[in-house]
Amino acid sequence: MSQPLEPGRFFLPGPTEVRPDVLAAQAGPMIGHRGKAIQELMASIDEGLKPVFQTMRPVIISTSSATGLMEAAVRNGVLDGMVLSLVNGAFSDRFAEIARMCGCDVDVWDVEWGTAHSPDELAERLANAHYDAVTLSQSETSTGALQDLEAIAGVMNQFQETLLLVDSVTGIGGVETLTDEWGIDFILTGSQKALALPPGLAFGVANDAMLDRAAKAPGRGWYFDLDRLHSQLLEHQTPATPAISLLFALDFQLKRIGAETMDARWKRHLEMQHRTLDWAREMKERGVAVDIFAQEGHRSPTVTCLSTERSREVVFEVFSRGWVIGGGYGRLKDSTIRIGHMGDHTIDELEGLLSVLTEVMA
Ligand SMILES: *Cc1c(COP(=O)(O)O)cnc(C)c1O
Numbered sequence: 001m002s003q004p005l006e007p008g009r010f011f012l013p014g015p016t017e018v019r020p021d022v023l024a025a026q027a028g029p030m031i032g033h034r035g036k037a038i039q040e041l042m043a044s045i046d047e048g049l050k051p052v053f054q055t056m057r058p059v060i061i062s063t064s065s066a067t068g069l070m071e072a073a074v075r076n077g078v079l080d081g082m083v084l085s086l087v088n089g090a091f092s093d094r095f096a097e098i099a100r101m102c103g104c105d106v107d108v109w110d111v112e113w114g115t116a117h118s119p120d121e122l123a124e125r126l127a128n129a130h131y132d133a134v135t136l137s138q139s140e141t142s143t144g145a146l147q148d149l150e151a152i153a154g155v156m157n158q159f160q161e162t163l164l165l166v167d168s169v170t171g172i173g174g175v176e177t178l179t180d181e182w183g184i185d186f187i188l189t190g191s192q193k194a195l196a197l198p199p200g201l202a203f204g205v206a207n208d209a210m211l212d213r214a215a216k217a218p219g220r221g222w223y224f225d226l227d228r229l230h231s232q233l234l235e236h237q238t239p240a241t242p243a244i245s246l247l248f249a250l251d252f253q254l255k256r257i258g259a260e261t262m263d264a265r266w267k268r269h270l271e272m273q274h275r276t277l278d279w280a281r282e283m284k285e286r287g288v289a290v291d292i293f294a295q296e297g298h299r300s301p302t303v304t305c306l307s308t309e310r311s312r313e314v315v316f317e318v319f320s321r322g323w324v325i326g327g328g329y330g331r332l333k334d335s336t337i338r339i340g341h342m343g344d345h346t347i348d349e350l351e352g353l354l355s356v357l358t359e360v361m362a
Contacts, residue, residue, distance in 0.1 A: 013340030048254025066190030081132035089140035090330035119157035144305035196343030
């Protein structure tokens, strides 16, 4: 095993760095998963999660990685109709694949990786065909592209029969996302991205339309039955044993996030993004062969993907200096690197990383 990194140096776009005090919070003694102690814990967690999602609704907690709730989205949100999957990278492609593997008929709307989908064109497509649901990834972690979720949700609200299912795994907690105000039917995230927790929990918010659909969906199964998860949650309970240690860390982290405030957290992510993009432009001006992968105007505050033919070498050289960034994902594996400027990272930590990257790339 290699030496552990110094704090503040782990910039993978998931899992992200977890602060030592958050890690330590997991070490509390066990409590039963039926009883007063867990109900108090769940109530405290619910209070902390609501502002994160900008919702007044209960936030569903699943002991699974985020992909579990992507599958739940499809199993609960689709009856027997078609699904329209907006695909612009590896994770939105996974969402389409999940829908297919759950037996849905899926129309894939592919656009070039690194770009985003046009809300106007979505309105046209919805006017010309009937869909039970639309799937998308708000922040495409494989390319650093950001969908205009507010505009897309605005379009979707004109088509009441079609539910919007949002993978916001690198959105929620880092990207301003107003679940209730924008009228999103179902939105989900995982613990190990912008919330800077260990992996193993997923969170989601379902509106009434989604819960009505869930109560009728024949293929929703048991473990990921949103109707069941939601009604248990109203009593601050979970249907099965939750990952109790992770809940301790979650409660602790939500108090830290509450103290920071969501406004400050979103702003800090934008600052880290802008600093990273400015740095990449500077490198390019100095003649370094590097490009920002995602289309201008559609770039995520949480992750930046950069094209470079030296991807493997850069990741290795950065690592040998005691820092971690991500290589490319999926078909971009050898042609890009990714910087996860999200979670609890600070501008100072990012400056440290960028100076190492300058040394390696310039
Ligand atoms: C990480 C990620 C996922 C998958 O999450 P898991 O927790 O690994 O299941 C899905 N979508 C996006 C956009 C991601 O970044």
